[in-house]
Amino acid sequence: MSPTQQLLSDKRVGVIGAGAAGLATAKELIHEGHKVTVFEQAMQVGGLWVYNPEVDSDFLGVEPHRKRVHSSTYASLRTNLPREVMSFIDFPFLTQQGRDERCYPSHKEVALYLENFAKEFDLLHVIQFGTLVEHVELVTMDSTGEKQWKVITTRKIDGVVDEVKEELFDAVVVCSGHYFEPKIANIPGxxxxxxxxxxxxxxxxxxxxxxxxxxxxxxxxxxxxxxxxxxxxxxxxxxxxxxxxxxxxxxxxxxxxxxxxxxxxxxxxxxxxxxxxxxxxxxxxxxxxxCTGYRYYYPFLDTKGLVTAANIVKPVYQHVFPPSLAPSLSFVGLLHKVLPFPLFQFQAKWIAMVLSSKVKLPPTSEMTESIKAFYDQCEASSKPMHQWHDLGDIEFEYLDWLADQSGSEHLESWRSKMKNIAFQHLFNNPDTYQDQWPDEDLHQEALICLQQLEITR
The missing domain is CATH 3.50.50.60 (FAD/NAD(P)-binding domain)
Incomplete structure (x- = not known):
């Protein structure tokens, strides 16, 4: 690629959220040479893994003008997957002496791991902390005919508005999660x-x-x-x-x-x-x-109705790109019941390389047809809409597909084995599953793999 071509492929990208998804996305975008700004409303990285003792002003979460708290983490929360299988693909989640060394660690340990990830890959300097994204809107086409997005943010210091800023980006990646807008049961009486x-x-x-x-x-x-x-x-x-x-x-x-x-x-x-x-x-x-789950909720995002969010976000090609707005708008982390950190990284690699023009998306019409076929399949199988971002048995097939898009190696085989055993273990031993792991041979295989990666990376 010539210097001129490289310049044209570099994008100014706004990333919304500095949780695990936002950090993985920032890392991969920077690796591809893009100019990245991450907006994070909290004062630290970690997203939902950061414990906040404060709660919404409306405990039920239905009052639209309530004071909102982003995190849903409770004090006793531990992971429901072993730490090894949660590891990013190039940053092992190994135990550190003097910290929580359990196989199923606490939320605090995960938050520290994400902080270490941000420091290791020098991400902190691109994050604007204490900054709330108020509005994201497609507003102009630049001189090359590419889409641009207006992002309006508010920065607060000690609860007082310090700065309101408006910026233009070539692309926006939404990484703000989907575990903070409550969905409640409808109960007669x-x-x-x-x-x-x-x-x-x-x-x-x-x-x-x-x-x-x-x-x-x-x-x-x-x-x-x-x-x-x-x-x-x-x-x-x-x-x-x-x-x-x-x-x-x-x-x-x-x-x-x-x-x-x-x-x-x-x-x-x-x-x-x-x-x-x-x-x-x-x-x-x-x-x-x-304990009835959450709705997808992006009140800041104005797509003129081209993308909607409630029980699912639609339409999105392969759970990432809205066809009519691709590749300038994308989502990382819409899926649930998955290996979150590796998923975020594979999706982010794909997005970063598409924005660099190293990987091409299918034509808009082809992406639209693919989405329609997927939705038709879900409806034919009577799958409830709120489960359409749940991959079920094809999770690792999807992860392999994502890896292929960016030319990455597939996940190690022990990860799928460990995840499957972990969920069966949870089902069979709900009271004790976090305190004992049933397959020590598999645990040792994972440890050896991650320790070797730690040595060579």
Whole structure:
């Protein structure tokens, strides 16, 4: 590539968010020679892994003008995957003496790992901390006919607005995550129910639930995790879900404290505090906690309706590029139930190389057809829309495809084995899975691989 061609391929790129996705994206964009600015509303890197004791002013998370807190991390949170399998592809997540050395470490350990990643790859100087992205809009075409984006940001110091800035970028990558805009269950009679409601986004500590009867809606990892945490102090925990194993016995308690009672879905609540479940049982509860997931929410992003976000973000080619706005707009990290850090890095490599013109996207029409075929397949299989960013069994096939786009090596085979075992281990041993790993040979294989990478990188 000639110097002139190199100059034309270098882009000024705005990255929204300095969590794991934003850091991976900044690293890969810089590696490709792009001029990067990362906007982060917090005062440190780490995104959702940074614990913040503050919560939204509305515990349920439905008041549109509430004071919002980005992080959903609670004090006792640990990873639900072993640290080795979470590692970035070129930055091993190994134990460090004097820190949390557990296989399933705490949120604090993950945040430190991400801070080390940012320092290792010299990313801190491109991050504007304490900066909230207020508006992102496609506004002009530059002299070469390329799209440009206006980004308006507000910087605050000690809660006071210090600067409002407007900048133009050749491309914007949205890396702000999707675990902060609560989605709640629709419960008949809830408007007259006298107890307290909240969403897991605003859960931090178990102590406020001491001696209370708590109904937790949702049996995904956060619901299971929080129910065990609350059970340490609560009188009773009633865990309500739609997708229990067929062998579940709704008449017997579960968990080491024997005070967690499984139930089917909540079908009605009453003015006397009663919560009734589909299988026929009921309880008088003090609290209903919605561990019911999140909506995709990007209030700053104005695409004139070309991209929408709620249960999913659509349309996006391969969960990354909106066809009509590609490659100038992209998303990293829309998928869930995946190996997050390697996924972010592979997506970021692809984006960076497309922006460098080293990799070409298919024509807009072809990307649109691919998306339509995918949506048709989801509908034909009766897959709920909120699961369309869930890859299921094809996760590692997708990761291999991403690796091929950037000419990268595929993930090591031990990663898929370790992830599959980890989720089976969680399912079989929900109370103890974070404290013991069932396959030491596989653990040693992963350690040796990562230690060798640490030596050679």
């Amino acid at each position: 809830i408007n007259n129910w006298p107890g307290k409601q909240m969403h897991s986004h605003n859960y931090r500590l178990a102590e406020p639930f001491t001696n209370q009867c708590v109904v937790i809606i949702g049996t995904q990892p956060s619901g299971m995790d929080i129910s065990r945490d609350v059970a340490n102090v609560a009188k009773e925990v009633h865990l309500s879900g739609r997708n229990w194993n067929s062998s579940i016995d709704f008449t017997k308690p579960m968990g080491r404290h024997q005070n967690i009672w499984p139930h089917s879905t909540v079908i009605k609540t009453y003015e006397d505090g009663t919560v009734k479940f589909k299988e026929g049982s009921s309880t008088i509860a003090d609290v209903i906690m919605h």
